[in-house]
Amino acid sequence: MYKRHRKLRNNSMIRNLVKDVYLEKNDLIYPVFIEEGENIKNEIKSMPGIFRYSLDKIDEELEELVKLGINSILLFGIPEHKDEYATESYSKEGIIQRAIRYIKSKYPNFLIIGDVCCCEYTSHGHCGILDEHGYVKNDETLEILAKIALSYAKAGVDIIAPSDMMDGRVEKISKILAKNNFANIPVMSYSVKYSSSFYGPFRDAADSAPKFGDRKSYQMDFRYAGDALSEVKADLKQGADIVIVKPALAYLDILTKVKETFGVPVVAYNVSGEYSMVKAAAINGWINEKNIVMEQMYAFKRAGANAIITYFAKDVAHYLNEES
Ligand code: PBG
Numbered sequence: 001m002y003k004r005h006r007k008l009r010n011n012s013m014i015r016n017l018v019k020d021v022y023l024e025k026n027d028l029i030y031p032v033f034i035e036e037g038e039n040i041k042n043e044i045k046s047m048p049g050i051f052r053y054s055l056d057k058i059d060e061e062l063e064e065l066v067k068l069g070i071n072s073i074l075l076f077g078i079p080e081h082k083d084e085y086a087t088e089s090y091s092k093e094g095i096i097q098r099a100i101r102y103i104k105s106k107y108p109n110f111l112i113i114g115d116v117c118c119c120e121y122t123s124h125g126h127c128g129i130l131d132e133h134g135y136v137k138n139d140e141t142l143e144i145l146a147k148i149a150l151s152y153a154k155a156g157v158d159i160i161a162p163s164d165m166m167d168g169r170v171e172k173i174s175k176i177l178a179k180n181n182f183a184n185i186p187v188m189s190y191s192v193k194y195s196s197s198f199y200g201p202f203r204d205a206a207d208s209a210p211k212f213g214d215r216k217s218y219q220m221d222f223r224y225a226g227d228a229l230s231e232v233k234a235d236l237k238q239g240a241d242i243v244i245v246k247p248a249l250a251y252l253d254i255l256t257k258v259k260e261t262f263g264v265p266v267v268a269y270n271v272s273g274e275y276s277m278v279k280a281a282a283i284n285g286w287i288n289e290k291n292i293v294m295e296q297m298y299a300f301k302r303a304g305a306n307a308i309i310t311y312f313a314k315d316v317a318h319y320l321n322e323e324s
Helices: 005-009 012-018 055-068 095-106 138-155 169-179 197-206 227-238 249-262 272-283 289-303 313-323
Strands: 028-035 041-043 051-054 072-078 111-116 159-162 188-193 242-246 266-270 307-310
Touching: 005 012, 028 055, 028 095, 028 313, 051 055, 055 095, 055 313, 072 095, 072 197, 095 111, 095 138, 111 138, 138 159, 138 169, 159 169, 169 227, 188 227, 188 249, 197 272, 227 242, 227 249, 242 249, 249 266, 249 289, 266 289, 272 289, 289 307, 289 313, 307 313
Parallel strands: 028 051, 028 072, 028 307, 072 111, 111 159, 159 188, 188 242, 242 266, 266 307
Antiparallel strands: 041 051
C-alpha cells in the first residue's frame, strides 16, 4: 500500500501539530542606518520602507521596534566625513559610538550588534586600507578593525560583527577585546560572505559603493563552494561565537552545510537586494508580499538558521502578531 502523505495535511489543526520549523520574534535582527547630522529621516530609494535616520530622530524607529517586540538591532553608520583611512570609524564621537551610548542608556533592553567594516567610512568605498595599486591591504586593515571593535565595546555594544572579509580579523578583534577587559562580548562574524550583486541597494543605503573596482579580492567567489567551510572553521578557531551566511536566499545550501558541520549558532543575512526584489514585485501587485516573506523566513529557519537579519523584521513581527 502506498503512503498517504496527505493524511497529515487534512486540516490546519493537524498541520499545526506536525510542523517542525518555528519562527518567532526573537529570531529577528533589524538593520538600522544612522546618519550623521540632524533632522534626517530619508527613505532609501531602492528599499521602500527603509529609512536613514539621524540620531535625534532615531527614537521613532526604536519605539516602533519596542512596540513590535523586536529586540535585536544591527547598526550601520553613515559619517559626514570620509577619508582614505576610515578614521571616523573608530572615533569616540563617531556616529555609531554615539548611537550605541544613546541607545544603551535610553533602551537598555535592545541587543545592539555593531557592524565592523571600513566601507562606509573610506573615501574610496573599499572595506579596508589601499596600497598604491588599489589593492586592499589585509594586515594594515586589521589594525583599523580592531580599533573599531574596541571603540564599540567601550561605547557599550553587545555583539561585534565584522563584515570586512579580511583574513585574521576575528583573532585580532578577540585579542583586543580580551586585552581590554571585554572578553565577554561575543563576536558574530560574517564568516561566509560572498561577493554579491544582491548588496546593490545596501550600498545606496550606506553610501558605501566602491568608487572603483569591486570587492572580489576579499569577498568570496560564489563559484567556489570549497571556501565556505574553511572560512567558518578559521573564524571559529579564532574565537567567533556566531557565524553569518550572506546573502541568504541563494546560499541556503551553504547555510545548511555550515550548521550541520559545526553546530554553532548560524545567522542568515537576508540582504538588501533580496528585500528590494520582493518589494518591487509586491508594489506591482505581482506577488502576495506577506506570504512570500513568511515562506522565505521559514526557509531560512528550515535550512538551519538560528536567527535572521532582515529588512522585513518589522513586517514579520506584524504578521506574527496577527497570527497569535
Ligand atoms: C559592509 C556591509 C555590506 C553589507 C553588510 N555589511 C555591504 C558590502 O559588503 O558591500 C550588505 C548588506 C545588504 O546588502 O543588505 N561591508
